[in-house]
Amino acid sequence: MTDDHELERVLRAGLERRVQDADTDVPVAERARAAVRRRRHGRVVAGAAALAVAAVAVTGVVVDRSRDPGGKEGGSLVTDGAADGPAPTRWRTEYWHDLRVDVPADWGWGTAPAAITKSGDGDLYLCGGPGAGVTADGTKLVHADASLPYVGRPIMTSDLCSGGDPLLHPEAPYVWLGVDLEAGTVELADGYVQETRVLDGSTVTVGARDADLRERILESATGGDICLAELEDRPRVASVLTEGMGDVSAMTVCAYRRESSGYHLVYAAELGAEAGTAFHDAVYGGTDEELDATAECASSPPAGEYVVLTLTGDDPMGDQSVIQDYVADLGCAGIENAPGHFTTMRVADVAPWATGGIPVVLVGPSGLSRPWVSDYFIGGLG
Amino acid sequence: MDVGVTDSPAGRPTAERADARELSFDAWVEARVAALLRFAYLVTGSQHAAEDAVQTALTRACERWSRVRRTADPDVYVRRMVVNAHVSGWRRAGRRELSVAEVRDTATPADTTEGFVNADAVWRVCTGLPRQQRAAVVLRFYEDLDDVEIATILGCSRVTVRSHVHRALTALRAELERQEHADD
Numbered sequence: 001m002t003d004d005h006e007l008e009r010v011l012r013a014g015l016e017r018r019v020q021d022a023d024t025d026v027p028v029a030e031r032a033r034a035a036v037r038r039r040r041h042g043r044v045v046a047g048a049a050a051l052a053v054a055a056v057a058v059t060g061v062v063v064d065r066s067r068d069p070g071g072k073e074g075g076s077l078v079t080d081g082a083a084d085g086p087a088p089t090r091w092r093t094e095y096w097h098d099l100r101v102d103v104p105a106d107w108g109w110g111t112a113p114a115a116i117t118k119s120g121d122g123d124l125y126l127c128g129g130p131g132a133g134v135t136a137d138g139t140k141l142v143h144a145d146a147s148l149p150y151v152g153r154p155i156m157t158s159d160l161c162s163g164g165d166p167l168l169h170p171e172a173p174y175v176w177l178g179v180d181l182e183a184g185t186v187e188l189a190d191g192y193v194q195e196t197r198v199l200d201g202s203t204v205t206v207g208a209r210d211a212d213l214r215e216r217i218l219e220s221a222t223g224g225d226i227c228l229a230e231l232e233d234r235p236r237v238a239s240v241l242t243e244g245m246g247d248v249s250a251m252t253v254c255a256y257r258r259e260s261s262g263y264h265l266v267y268a269a270e271l272g273a274e275a276g277t278a279f280h281d282a283v284y285g286g287t288d289e290e291l292d293a294t295a296e297c298a299s300s301p302p303a304g305e306y307v308v309l310t311l312t313g314d315d316p317m318g319d320q321s322v323i324q325d326y327v328a329d330l331g332c333a334g335i336e337n338a339p340g341h342f343t344t345m346r347v348a349d350v351a352p353w354a355t356g357g358i359p360v361v362l363v364g365p366s367g368l369s370r371p372w373v374s375d376y377f378i379g380g381l382g
Numbered sequence: 383m384d385v386g387v388t389d390s391p392a393g394r395p396t397a398e399r400a401d402a403r404e405l406s407f408d409a410w411v412e413a414r415v416a417a418l419l420r421f422a423y424l425v426t427g428s429q430h431a432a433e434d435a436v437q438t439a440l441t442r443a444c445e446r447w448s449r450v451r452r453t454a455d456p457d458v459y460v461r462r463m464v465v466n467a468h469v470s471g472w473r474r475a476g477r478r479e480l481s482v483a484e485v486r487d488t489a490t491p492a493d494t495t496e497g498f499v500n501a502d503a504v505w506r507v508c509t510g511l512p513r514q515q516r517a518a519v520v521l522r523f524y525e526d527l528d529d530v531e532i533a534t535i536l537g538c539s540r541v542t543v544r545s546h547v548h549r550a551l552t553a554l555r556a557e558l559e560r561q562e563h564a565d566d
Contacts, residue, residue: 004551007551012524013504014500015520019423021423022423024416028415028433029411029415242439244462316462
């Protein structure tokens with residue numbers, strides 16, 4: 001069986017034979033008309049609220065949101081600045097809870113000190129640092145490099161923790177987000193000064209020799225704007241674009257971790273068309289087995305980590321932009337791409353957005369013992 | 383019904399097809415729904431999923447008919463929605479059904495054993511393909527569309543369409559060869 005024409009003939013014949021099984025005597029047109037009547041009736045009941053027509057057609061997760069859709073490509077700003085060493089010329093924006101702060105774009109990502117509950121002494125310990133565990137170009141390091149400037153969050157990236165000396169002798173400037181420190185200034189070794197400010201219930205801490213750099217970063221801190229800072233319950237996809245999406249122009253990443261009261265934003269980024277398109281293609285590129293494998297996600301208990309992924313793109317049937325939300329459920333290792341429908345999380349679904357600081361912020365899918373998990377997430381601690 | 387629309391054996395509208403811009407939704411859907419169901423059945427691999435996908439597409443098309451009928455071909459619009467509904471894995475609650483490579487009793491007295499076995503192999507291969515690939519195969523070998531038309535429906539490039547079709551043919555060749563060896 002090597003002749004292409006014969007192969008195509010077999011394929012055509014096979015499809016023709018199979019389609020004979022289709023029952024075409026079903027009232028789908030009537031059902032469609034009835035659905036339209038129900039929707040129109042619902043709209044009348046909804047009354048004046050329906051008049052508030054948005055310029056952007058939105059399908060969303062079941063959370064309220066207030067976002068600024070006119071965001072920045074890649075989450076970075078291009079502005080002038082000052083730093084330890086050469087003055088940074090490019091900046092990016094980092095998010096934590098209801099806080100956003102601009103940092104030099106060539107700083108990596110790492111961990112920040114956290115109070116370890118078991119110790120009970122209230123002291124802070126660094127579990128995985130100091131320094132960058134992911135470099136600014138996205139390379140995940142086996143061990144954090146203390147000589148690289150970084151942005152840290154109080155999330156354990158290792159179960160080997162240390163306190164005291166490493167925190168007092170920094171080798172590179174840093175920003176810590178959400179560390180349980182009081183506002184004020186502390187002088188450290190080698191000319192480093194650590195300053196902490198409190199804003200909107202979160203802390204921003206900067207350690208640097210350069211006072212101008214510290215001030216520039218601290219002054220940039222303000223309320224977050226691209227993701228909801230807190231969710232009362234796990235996020236879910238609320239609706240789906242039945243007409244699909246044309247060219248994808250952007251993707252917003254909002255990562256949440258469960259804390260004592262709901263889910264809090266721990267990382268956010270605005271990615272461009274390339275990442276969005278890659279994710280879109282991956283989600284819709286699986287086999288039946290892959291696309292239907294994780295229906296149990298819908299009934300699984302709440303997990304510790306979720307990522308809301310929002311694609312913006314062209315409306316295939318109009319000139320407006322449309323958006324579609326997806327939810328990565330890291331507890332059951334599934335991607336929710338329509339209400340209650342999950343696909344198995346594969347490396348192709350993750351690679352487009354598990355970039356930047358994600359590999360040191362999220363533990364990742366606990367149900368997947370795949371080698372690639374530790375490439376894109378913290379993975380199992382050890 | 384006299385709406386100027388007829389079906390080819392494969393379900394495609396023929397040259398006799400009237401300008402859809404003059405059609406009502408009811409007239410258009412009456413002429414096209416059977417073909418859409420057959421198309422959806424091959425794309426989804428299941429009767430329930432096909433009905434879900436077509437109903438969803440028709441609901442949307444009905445709501446936006448004044449706009450849809452002004453497009454070059456409402457069929458493209460609706461088939462795109464059918465494909466999208468399946469490729470996205472969307473199902474209406476309570477109507478989920480997975481497609482399986484089952485052997486159905488569709489043979490007619492004129493069927494040859496080889497034809498029956500090959501048809502089964504074709505379906506096994508199709509159900510194992512990624513959904514967009516399978517849709518490309520159905521559009522090419524059942525609907526007889528060209529690369530440009532398929533790319534428009536799938537929302538991808540012509541290169542991607544050719545790649546989908548090539549991979550599907552390669553998979554079918556391998557399956558038929560495997561089958562031949564098994565028979566030896």
